[in-house]
Amino acid sequence: MKRKFALILSAVMAASSLPLTAYAANFKDINDVPWAGAETVINSVADKGLLSGYEDGTFRAKNNVTYCEAMQMVYNVLVKTGVAKSMDAVEAYAYMGTLDTYQVPKWAQMAVAYGLKNGIIDMQLVATKFAGGNTAATREDVALLFGNALGMYYDKEKDAAEAKKFADYWSISGERLVQIDLLKRLGVVSGDNYNNFNPKKNINRAEMAVMLNKTNGILTEGVEESGTITNITVNENKYYNFTVKMTQGGTENVMATLGQMPVYSGNTTQTVALSSLNKGDQVSLIRSGNSVIAMRVTKGSTAQSKYDMTGYVDSYKNDSLSFENENTGETVKYPIKSGAKIVVGGQTVTRTQLKTLLDDHYKEHAYAGIKTTIEREKKNGNYEDVTYIEELYITFTNEYTRVGEVKSFSTNSVNMKFIGSSSEGTYYFAANCEFYIGDTKSTAAALKKLADSGTVYVKVTVNADEKVSKVIMSEDTFDEGKKDTSRTYKVKSLNDKKLVVEENKETTTFTFGSTNPLDNITFYGYKNKDWENLGNVDKAEKFADDTDDTMYCKVVMNKSNKVTEIYLSTDKQAWNKTSDEKRERKGTVASIQNDVLKFKTSSVSYTMLDKYNTKDSDNTIKIGSTETKSKKLLTRLANDSAFELYAEIVADGNNKVTEVDARLTAATGKLVEYDQDKKRIKIETSGGEYELITTSKPKLTDEDDKKFTLDDIATSKYVGEEIKLGFNSSGVVNQFTLVNGPNVGSGLTKVSGIATSAANGLQVDGKSKAYSFLSERKMTLRVYGSPTESLDTVKKMIADPNVKVYVEAGLDDQERVETLNVYIREAAGELTSCDSDYIRIRTASGNKFSLDLPGKVKTCNVKGLKQEDLEDGNADNKGYTVKVVLTDAGVISSITG
DSSP states (O other): OOSOHHHHHHHHHHHHTSOOOOOOOOOTTGGGOOSTTHHHHHHHHHHTTSSOOOTTSOOOTTSBOBHHHHHHHHHHHHHHTTSSOOOOHHHHHHHHHHHHHTTOOHHHHHHHHHHHHTTSSOHHHIIIIITTSOOBOBHHHHHHHHHHHHTTTSOOOTTOTTGGGSTTGGGSOGGGHHHHHHHHHHTSOOOOTTSOOOTTSBOBHHHHHHHHHHHHHHHHHOSEEEEEEEEEEEETTTEEEEEEEETTSSEEEEEEETTTSOEEETTSSOBOOGGGOOTTOEEEEEEETTEEEEEEEEESTTTTOOOSEEEEEEEEETTEEEEEETTTOOEEEEEEEEEEEEEETTEEOOHHHHHHHHHHTTTSEEEEEEEEEEEEEEETTEEEEEEEEEEEEEEEESOEEEEEEEEEEOSSEEEEEETTSSOEEEEEEEEEEEEEETTEEEOHHHHHHHHHTBOOEEEEEEOTTSOEEEEEEESSOOTTTEEEOOOOEEEEEEOSSEEEEEETTEEEEEEOSSSSOGGGOEEEEEETTEEEEOOSHHHHHHHHHSOSSOOEEEEEEETTOOEEEEEEESOTTHHHHSOSOEEEEEEEEEEEETTEEEETTOOOEEEOOGGGGSTTOSOOEEETTEEEOOHHHHHHHHHOTTEEEEEEEEEETTOBEEEEEEEEEEEEEEEEEEETTTTEEEEEETTEEEEEEEEEEEEETTGGGTSOOHHHHHSGGGTTOEEEEEEOTTSOEEEEEETTOGGGGTTOEEEEEEEEEETTEEEETTOSOEEEBOOTTTOEEEEESSSOOOHHHHHHHHHOTTEEEEEEEEEOTTOOEEEEEEEEEEEEEEEEEEOSSEEEEEOTTSOEEEEEOOSSOSEEEOTTOOHHHHHHTTTTTSOOEEEEEEOTTSOEEEEEO
8 A cells, every 4th residue: 555544634724824716606507407516526526626517508418528627627726635746846747848738728737747646647658638628538437547546546456356346347558457457446436227337438527526526525525434343352462353344234353463554533633552452442434445454433432532641661561661762762661550550552461470571572662652640649748740750551563753953964864853852863874775755766865965965853763673764855844743733722821830821711821830841942032034943931931921012822742742832922913924933945946946046965945035036125135245136137047957046045944935046157158258357257058148157267277288268269260169167165266177178279170960870971951961980099089978089989880879968070171071069969778787977878770879977867657667767777678668858968858768
């Protein structure tokens, strides 16, 4: 199962906050639909914005649905239910040129781009069915779209047993069978009166409304059946068998293995232990196909049960339990109360049995949930609060997880600060440790690069040997660490003993002490239009008292319901104006589109603020050694492929950029002018002309050859030549490199264009005139996009019809090629191998060529081929037929197939 029920729950909560567009759903022709319940279904999907009617107030239920309309509807239901994010405009832009070529309507391009990016459709289907935008979709092809979309969350079954129950299953295209099987198991599709699926028939709008309505229900409510637990048996303290009497009749035996089946408390994402379930509990069973993959307690002894703390047992001595809090990383010690309930692996045990079990399972981690009680006792003549454990639930596991903010990261260990605590911990990686950035598999080196770029968070899985077996890094906090009550309270009083608040005339008290240690709580105040750390409770109390206005607050707690943060403000809208946290990020900028900044090493988008453009703004953009308020210039540089722009930003918790410090690190363009006295150089790129500051004496990369000088570049004879610029740490130009080398000014005649083969030479742009090569020893040869330096290999490239080569040739006085710059533009063939540096292909002519592989290919649209497969060399000899397109600079921009 790819994503379990926690995803569905989060979808429900996300969807509940989405604004819905009101549609005039009482269509004039609703009675034209011949089946019962049509009006309710059609009006429901229309009201949700999943499918709309026509301007004349009709629905036209019998009209066919086109492929573009079908993909738009699938996209709508995924986004509006909250299980998918809207397609990023920057990512969608990569597909727009191709979609324009196939005349896919503009209104559908965002949805079609989403489908291509997420594997719901492929380019072949777009080329044959989406082109032009008017082709009516078949039932089996629409099932493909819905099946692939739901297949991101539910498992497909290869045997397609349910789909094969259709009387006409033999007429379903083989590659569509598994998707139709999934939809039938989920109840999205069914047969006609004769149990036929009718795969080749066009789907109409009424049928589409049914599929949308059922899919919406699955994504927001899950696939559940309810019942009551009538019996529980446990084997080896690990394997549970629940007998559930189903509400709709019959019984269900649910097998659950400790640590593998989540059980949710009520309509929340909070999990409860298998051992805490009891006979009589009412539960919902969440299925994937015929398997139960999760349960939810809807009514019973555990439905609202919450542990005070969860974590791992460190030791048990003298009737006291030493316990490591899984949220804070801190170790606490509590005595076990006389008569306390102790449950291990689902079985109630005594204290003596507890000690024996802990000793027997010393090689495993004892995961525990505890409930505490506080009693007032007199000690040494003074009364004090003593915390006792009154309920203890333990299960044994081979691994546990830790979540925190990365303090330092190396290729063999990570040091983290635990969420909600000042404590830190260092964990070392196992030899076979797996590394992820979000959901994407990665490497330790890539995680280190991300960790060095700014504030990031990490989740580690620790095995029985206390070594990390899995690392997940993210730029966002993990949900396990803390939860925001999302309530805004009025503050009644605040001191070092307690916080008293009011909501809807009901008073709530947060008591500080052993249950909520003050040392673990951070206080923030909203001052000068920003959140500030108030330092301690005394300053927070003064902040709350020093105003005659109503003071509001929000309280943040970790999963164990311990208060970790308190936010105070007289402005009730403060939480909407800015977030409670700031984050830093640095790295090479990938783009700035529609005021959204993206880094090459980051998956998070950052929003640029309008106030950079105002004269009285405190916020400035710094580019190189010059401060400017020109967001327009920063955007031009970021989006011009001729420049490499490095930036360090500060953003609030809503990812809105408040500070930008940027500098150029590389640039390539045509020389327009170089002024030595003013220390200025002007270059022209595809984005226009730019004037840049230089040092007094920029370094010349060919200076040792004494063939050109700074004085030479200041003259007109190099104007129009391609030049590469290097920059120092302040963003000032400190290096010149002439791309075509020092021979540019030697009087050679130059020709350029697409090359074709000629006898011992080449022709350019299909012209009949041929130019012969000097010997390889006498020629100056540069090849961009490939590691080769061999003239023989270049000749093969030029002669191969599956390779497109652009050349710039310098000719001597006998029109022989003396200097040759080779730019590979395209190459097509079978992908034979790859690694982090090169991709190697074999063309139809039998030639083998290596192409330079950058760290990230902009577009990779080959079915079954992933970016990480290229980087890790996992695409070797898989039989992929690919077309590789390179930029003018010889960098791969896309791989298609």
